[in-house]
Amino acid sequence: MARSRPDRCPGIVHPWPADDGGLVRIRVPGGRVALSALRALAEVAAEYGDGRVRLTGRANLQVRAMPLTGDRLADEALAALEATGLLPSRAHDRVRNVLASPQTGYAGGRADLGPVVAALDALLLGDEGLAGLPGRFLFTLDDGRGDLADRHKDLGLVALDRESAQLRVGEGWGEVVALAEAADALAGLARAFLSARGTGPAAAWHVDELPAPLAPARAPEPGADVRGEPLPFGPVAGGEHVPVGEDGLTSADLAGWRAETVVVTPWHGVLIPEPSPEETS
Incomplete structure (x- = not known):
């Protein structure tokens, strides 16, 4: 586009x-x-x-x-x-767009993604280059319940179990990584996106607008392509x-x-x- x-x-x-x-x-x-x-x-x-x-x-x-x-x-x-x-950080005002399964760490899900959110945010804030991400660029971290399947846009992951996740790269799938290394992997892909997006008003806003794939395409692992329902209102597990x-x-x-x-x-x-x-x- x-x-x-x-x-x-x-x-x-x-x-x-x-x-x-x-x-x-x-x-x-x-x-x-x-x-x-x-x-x-x-x-x-x-x-x-x-x-x-x-x-x-x-x-x-x-x-x-x-x-x-x-x-x-x-x-x-x-x-x-x-x-x-x-x-x-004033410089990172618009780039900390990170969605995560809301109940993660409170109830359900395959893993607590709270530490991944915190680590990814620290990497975004600590890197002057990542301040150049578009304001619409989105990370989605799904803890395996599939509640964010219809929200994914650019980079993210789906937890496979308590210790591993498969990366999302645009509409495709990336490698399987340890959760302890997931934030670093996502930040690395974000840097690769910035290098590939071009410059000026015509620069890409999203991963799927790049002229070439950001990473080799992989098939989803069993349990990765999961789709759940939005969190209902009222009393729910954990609150x-x-x-x-x-x-x-x-x-x-x-x-x-x-x-x-x-x-x-x-x-x-x-x-x-x-x-x-x-x-x-």
């Missing part, structure tokens, strides 16, 4: 100038966010925006009606967003999946939640894990 303009997917440092002000999108790798940070974000939205935190189909967060100075956020609004801890409508969340909505960390899901909901004994004491 020929491109005629650069990727303009919004972030925090790069807001979208909407009719009601700046729209900012906050990346939340794996959907996991400290409840304290989410509450702080809601307070920023109340002070500078329209008072609401909305969810995206990639399990990220958005705030609308933020003040702009030219095509950038006003300095005080940007500083307030940075103070939430949700912008660890409760709360639906969030188009109006998003306010500080008042978050007041009664009890968990150190919650998980934004790609179905416009939030998984509130069952509190640990320490949290209920």
